[in-house]
Amino acid sequence: MSSSSVALVVFTLALVFSTLSHQCHGGDVPLQVGYYKGKCRLADVEAIVGGVVKAWYKRDPTIPAALLRMQFHDCFVNGCDASILLDGSSSEKTAVPNLSVEATRDAVALGGGGWYIVQAGGETGPSLLAKNADLPSPSISVSDSIKAFARKGLNATDMVYLLGGHTVGVTHCSLIMDRLYNFQNTGKPDPTMDSSLLAALRHRCPRNASVDSSVDLDQNPLSSMIVDNSYYRQIVRNRGILKFDQDLALDPMSKPTVGAIANGFDFSTRFGQAMIKLGTVDVLTGKQGQIRSSCRAINNASK
Structure with missing residues (x-):
């Protein structure tokens, strides 16, 4: 998947969630299926994200591999908290294994895999230093x-x-x-x-x-x-x-x-x-994390 395609997919998803963040509210509940129902007024969050992924899959069928890799790199380090998207000179995004990283469930289904139910409700954590991104090495036994x-x-x-x-x-x-x-x-x-x-x-x-x-x-x-x-x-x-x-x-x-x-x-x-x-690894809910208003930065104010 080209870097320009990746950037546009991430930007589009970020724009979607940035728009929805003004309408959505979280809650002090654990992960659950259908978490976003009723939390964003009439918006069907999963359908919106699925539509974005489907549109890009038609243009670039390599997107399942790119998003699968992105989810693993994010979730394996501190859980699925989207910290891999955070900007910063030494943020997790800048770790060597993440330099080539390009709504994964939808991409898997489009790529011929099965459709599986996703539990949502996890919140985002703080930025993680690149040196602490403990991803397995390609040379690991x-x-x-x-x-x-x-x-x-x-x-x-x-x-x-x-x-x-x-x-x-x-x-x-x-x-x-x-x-x-x-x-x-x-x-x-x-x-x-x-x-x-x-x-x-x-x-x-x-x-x-x-x-x-x-x-x-x-x-x-x-x-x-x-x-x-x-x-x-x-x-x-x-x-x-x-x-x-x-x-x-x-x-x-x-x-x-x-x-x-x-x-x-x-x-x-x-x-x-x-x-x-994988999606439940080190998940943050309730008072542990926050719901960002921007995918690329930690909120300045507390929840």
Whole structure:
């Protein structure tokens, strides 16, 4: 998704919520389905957001991947508090993993995934320093990743399902060059990579290329933009693009779950359940947070 498309989507959503913020009011209640009903006069907030996402999906079908990544980056750090949108010279937005980040539920459904019910009512927290954005590193081990997710109240199965977001994701050649040419300084490619995939990726990502090309994380060309279990079917065949993706299919701690998803028929349902659980991580309600009048700044006055 281009940076201009991302900016326009975020701006449009921000404009929607800025307009509604003058009509809406919150409350000291926990997360609930249908939270916004009746809180914004006659405005149907979820329908408005869904309409914006649908309109942009028609123009740019890569939006599910962009919004899935944005939700994970926001929710995994201090909960789903939209702190990733806050401006500032050292804010969470400026953390290295967030520099390339581009109403996720609607985008997932448009991308072929299942429709799941979203609980709302969480409020926004304070700006978080970039150095404290504790997102898992792309080079993390499966065991350390499981521990990182556990600290957020998410178990190993949740982690494997949430990685399903890679079914519509992309990476860049610069992040996989070591697997193609010099894995762990051996001067050889990663031996776990399927030979036909290796040949295709070397063609896509030649040495000393002047352009850092993008690579689909799901190498099934018929499914690379569809939210389904194809990503898992690829990695069980040693066709994972990122080392972590391939490790997920090989590590004894995650291999059984990956195999079950690859051969199952309920991915959409289970993925939706994992996304709902992600949305409850470190949620702020009541007196803990605030409802911003601007998506990009903390309110000066208290609630």
